[in-house]
Amino acid sequence: xxxxxxxxxxxxxxxxxxxxxxxxxxxxxxxxxxxxxxxxxxxxxxxxxxxxxxxxxxxxxxxxxxxxxxxxxxxxxxxxxxxxxxxxxxxxxxxxxxxxxxxxxxxxxxxxxxxxxxxxxxxxxxxxxxxxxxxxxxxxxxxxxxxxxxxxxxxxxxxxxxxxxxxxxxxxxxxxxxxxxxxxxxxxxxxxxxxxxxxxxxxxxxxxxxxxxxxxxxxxxxxxxxxxxxxxxxxxxxxxxxxxxxxxxxxxxxxxxxxxxxxxxxxxxxxxxxxxxxxxxxxxxxxxxxxxxxxxxxxxxxxxxx
Numbered sequence: 091x092x093x094x095x096x097x098x099x100x101x102x103x104x105x106x107x108x109x110x111x112x113x114x115x116x117x118x119x120x121x122x123x124x125x126x127x128x129x130x131x132x133x134x135x136x137x138x139x140x141x142x143x144x145x146x147x148x149x150x151x152x153x154x155x156x157x158x159x160x161x162x163x164x165x166x167x168x169x170x171x172x173x174x175x176x177x178x179x180x181x182x183x184x185x186x187x188x189x190x191x192x193x194x195x196x197x198x199x200x201x202x203x204x205x206x207x208x209x210x211x212x213x214x215x216x217x218x219x220x221x222x223x224x225x226x227x228x229x230x231x232x233x234x235x236x237x238x239x240x241x242x243x244x245x246x247x248x249x250x251x252x253x254x255x256x257x258x259x260x261x262x263x264x265x266x267x268x269x270x271x272x273x274x275x276x277x278x279x280x281x282x283x284x285x286x287x288x289x290x291x292x293x294x295x296x297x298x299x300x301x302x303x304x305x306x307x308x309x310x311x312x313x314x315x316x317x318x319x320x321x322x323x324x325x326x327x328x329x330x331x332x333x334x335x336x337x338x339x340x341x342x343x344x345x346x347x348x349x350x351x352x353x354x355x356x357x358x359x360x361x362x363x364x365x366x367x368x369x370x371x372x373x374x375x376x377x378x379x380x381x382x383x384x385x386x387x388x389x390x391x392x393x394x395x396x
Contacts, residue, residue, distance in 0.1 A: 093217035096144040097226060097254030099198060100155050101189040104137020104230070107162055109119050110188070112237075116238045125165055125321070132162035136195060138234070142227040148215045149206055162192030163203035245277040249359075250313065252285050256336075256362035257371060259287045261295075262386045263355045268292045282307075288382050289392075295344050297357060304338050304361070316361065330364040352387040 111129040135158025144151030166189035217223065251259065261281055262268065271293035272280040279296075283289050304316040318337025324330055341359040360371050 091276060093145050093148065093215050093223070094226075096151060096198075097141050098152070100136050100141040100144055100158075100195060101230065103155075103162070103195045104133050104135075104141060104158065105233070106191050107133040108234075109239075121132070127328060128161060129166050132158050132192065134158075134190075135161060138230050139320065140195075141230055142165060142200070145217065145223040145227055146214055147212060148202060149209060149211050149213070152199040152202035152206075155195050156203065159192040159194075159196030159199060161195075163188075163189055163196065166192075177343065240299045244301050245279065245296065246301045246303060247296065248278065248280045249283060249302070249304045250307050251287075251305065251316075251361055253289060253308050253314070255283070255285070255306075256366045257287050258358055258360050259283055260289070260356055260358045260381070260382050262288070262290045263293060263295045263388060265290050265354060266292060286381070288385055290385055295357065302341065306336075320364075320367075324364050324367050326368040333364045336363055339371075347383070347386075354386045356386075358359045 107129045111126060111133060115145075136152055140151050140154035140158055142151075143154055156231070166186075201237075249259065249261075261283075268290035269292065270290060272282065273293075281289055281291070305313040306316060307313055316336055316338060318335055319341075320337050320339045321341075324339065339360040342357050344355055344357050346353060346355050360367060362371060
């Protein structure tokens with residue numbers, strides 16, 4: 091049963107990379123930065139290639155595992171080596187979570203390559219019957235097909251932000267006094283964010299997979315896409331303060347605010363440069379919440395009193 095053990099290790103390590111990829115995908119516009127590409131490549135090499143090969147060709151499976159594990163280790167290693175003003179323990183915890191299984195897989199694959207160095211690359215390993223091996227090799231592809239279907243069918247949501255605006259953007263859903271949904275025939279939904287950064291809508295938030303896209307609306311009406319998506323902590327470093335690029339930071343999932351006046355569903359994100367994010371946005375966001383609550387609750391209370 092040795093090939094099954096090897097298969098199980100690579101399968102679990104690969105699909106952990108896929109789980110992390112989907113987690114980051116859920117708060118971004120897809121593979122929008124290098125982390126998503128690293129996770130995707132590590133998953134393909136481990137979850138699909140290495141696991142399947144290990145059932146038939148141990149050395150080739152081990153080689154694919156070493157390559158996939160090395161790719162999976164790139165992000166946690168880079169996180170540990172990057173300069174930061176944050177506590178080292180925080181970086182160490184993040185690196186451990188992201189890197190423990192890729193490290194185990196890399197060591198296992200390297201050990202198998204060394205231990206079996208005299209064997210042919212195309213030597214068929216002993217193990218369970220051909221039917222079971224084939225079924226296990228096909229299993230990762232079947233799982234990916236099931237996962238990919240809703241992603242392929244996902245609707246698109248566009249956030250159009252006034253040019254030059256930097257700060258927190260909050261979209262409040264399901265309030266009668268809000269703005270009606272702007273949805274095209276192709277199911278693309280557009281949120282036209284006002285100058286305040288606070289949009290009250292009548293529609294409900296998406297419950298399934300969506301592809302988020304972000305734009306600045308120039309003064310001539312044309313759109314400029316905001317391509318940078320930052321899902322992890324931006325540390326206060328000279329490099330970050332010197333980066334002039336604008337991006338979307340910390341897109342939250344659907345949340346419910348239970349203020350004394352009313353309850354409403356919302357989600358938010360921050361748009362701005364890294365300098366703005368590390369220095370200004372937290373205080374600006376705290377000042378914005380009384381206005382968010384007023385817009386969401388006061389108008390509804392007035393309507394109910396009438």
